[in-house]
Amino acid sequence: MRYLTAGESHGKALVGIIDGYPSGVPVDIDFINKELARRQKGTGRGGRMAIESDEVEIISGIRKSYSIGSPISFLIHNKDWVNWKDIMNISQDGSCENKEKILLNPRPGHADLTGFLKYRFNNIRDVIERSSARETAARVCVGGFAKIALNLFGIKIYSYVTRIGPVSFEDKIKLEKETVKKIEESAVRCPDEKISNKMEKEILKSKAHGDSLGGKFKVIAVGAPPGLGSYSQWDMRLYSRIAAAFMSIPAIKAVDIGNGFSSASVSGRNFHDEIYYDEKNGFYRKTNRAGGIEGGMTNGGNIVVGAVMKPIPTTRKGLGTVNIQTKKAGVSLKERADICAVPAASVVGEAVLSIEILNAMQEKFGKDNIDEILENYTSYKKYIKNIEKL
Numbered sequence: 192m193r194y195l196t197a198g199e200s201h202g203k204a205l206v207g208i209i210d211g212y213p214s215g216v217p218v219d220i221d222f223i224n225k226e227l228a229r230r231q232k233g234t235g236r237g238g239r240m241a242i243e244s245d246e247v248e249i250i251s252g253i254r255k256s257y258s259i260g261s262p263i264s265f266l267i268h269n270k271d272w273v274n275w276k277d278i279m280n281i282s283q284d285g286s287c288e289n290k291e292k293i294l295l296n297p298r299p300g301h302a303d304l305t306g307f308l309k310y311r312f313n314n315i316r317d318v319i320e321r322s323s324a325r326e327t328a329a330r331v332c333v334g335g336f337a338k339i340a341l342n343l344f345g346i347k348i349y350s351y352v353t354r355i356g357p358v359s360f361e362d363k364i365k366l367e368k369e370t371v372k373k374i375e376e377s378a379v380r381c382p383d384e385k386i387s388n389k390m391e392k393e394i395l396k397s398k399a400h401g402d403s404l405g406g407k408f409k410v411i412a413v414g415a416p417p418g419l420g421s422y423s424q425w426d427m428r429l430y431s432r433i434a435a436a437f438m439s440i441p442a443i444k445a446v447d448i449g450n451g452f453s454s455a456s457v458s459g460r461n462f463h464d465e466i467y468y469d470e471k472n473g474f475y476r477k478t479n480r481a482g483g484i485e486g487g488m489t490n491g492g493n494i495v496v497g498a499v500m501k502p503i504p505t506t507r508k509g510l511g512t513v514n515i516q517t518k519k520a521g522v523s524l525k526e527r528a529d530i531c532a533v534p535a536a537s538v539v540g541e542a543v544l545s546i547e548i549l550n551a552m553q554e555k556f557g558k559d560n561i562d563e564i565l566e567n568y569t570s571y572k573k574y575i576k577n578i579e580k581l
């Protein structure tokens with residue numbers, strides 16, 4: 192399965208094309224819309240999220256609510272487009288020129304300066320319309336399709352926030368129903384109510400100072416079978432695909448799998464997950480420091496991905512920059528922006544992890560039809576169980 196997205200932040204719509212999605216999957220559009228709504232939430236989101244209420248419109252690839260194996264294409268309309276029609280005009284129309292503010296003060300930490308130079312623009316607007324993380328709505332939609340398929344194999348994806356600026360949540364959690372409910376109810380997607388409140392306060396403080404914040408989050412896949420990915424080539428090692436997918440989310444600056452970062456300071460005998468066996472469980476581990484992947488392949492444990500998000504580059508007070516035309520020192524441009532989008536980014540993380548896992552499942556068990564993939568999956572599970580009983 193591969194996908195492409197298109198669309199400007201204030202253009203008519205975001206567009207997505209998914210190629211290679213198996214036929215026969217019952218596609219619940221309401222579920223995808225709920226995923227889109229989850230991405231829009233969270234303390235610290237900017238005014239734009241109050242205007243948009245993202246909904247997907249399917250153009251192709253689905254008939255009578257089932258996927259038919261042809262490319263799925265979809266639109267997510269930008270409600271704000273009506274307010275930007277003149278500025279985003281596709282035809283050559285000079286009537287808006289006077290109204291439009293030409294943006295010349297690039298934001299440090301954004302694509303503004305390099306995009307302006309690279310594509311020979313004369314207005315930073317031409318960069319920021321596509322470099323905006325509005326694009327991640329389309330990715331959450333693709334991820335929604337992937338989640339629906341994974342659910343048929345009993346694979347579920349969760350996420351929660353472990354840090355907002357200076358406030359961190361370090362506890363180990365069990366993904367029980369009650370915990371998941373707490374995460375979904377928290378305005379910052381953190382399962383601990385007290386720490387959630389502290390995180391929210393930190394965001395509001397940052398807002399009052401005209402500043403922004405980053406943080407950390409974890410994404411966890413439960414139920415993936417052992418043997419997805421391979422050690423045989425660098426690009427088959429599942430680590431590389433997952434890390435690339437997370438690093439493609441705007442503002443993500445570091446990714447680790449399992450206890451990745453802390454593994455540097457622990458001895459081998461204290462790090463690696465020892466292997467046990469009993470009749471009831473087959474092979475199993477008591478710990479999961481590897482984060483569910485060894486040798487580039489899933490090992491049957493939960494896949495645990497941690498990601499670090501830098502602070503949002505657009506701030507009300509701005510940052511020092513240089514005007515592209517006059518070359519004089521100035522303050523970076525102001526664009527309506529989030530103060531903190533770590534909770535939203537964790538939902539985008541769920542989407543990209545779902546896509547990578549579905550891809551690996553299709554590689555191992557088949558690509559064309561979901562029942563065929565399920566049959567191959569069931570027979571593989573049976574094979575593994577038999578081996579464990581030998």
Ligand SMILES: Cc1cc2nc3c(=O)[nH]c(=O)nc-3n(C[C@H](O)[C@H](O)[C@H](O)COP(=O)(O)O)c2cc1C
Pocket residue numbers: 237300301302322323324327440441442443501503504505527528529530532535536539
């Ligand atoms: C969900 C989400 C929302 C974001 N919202 C904003 C925003 O409102 N303003 C902003 O300047 N950056 C925002 N960002 C981050 C920028 O898109 C990102 O920093 C920028 O495109 C530069 O890319 P880089 O940080 O990966 O180098 C957001 C990122 C995500 C994942």
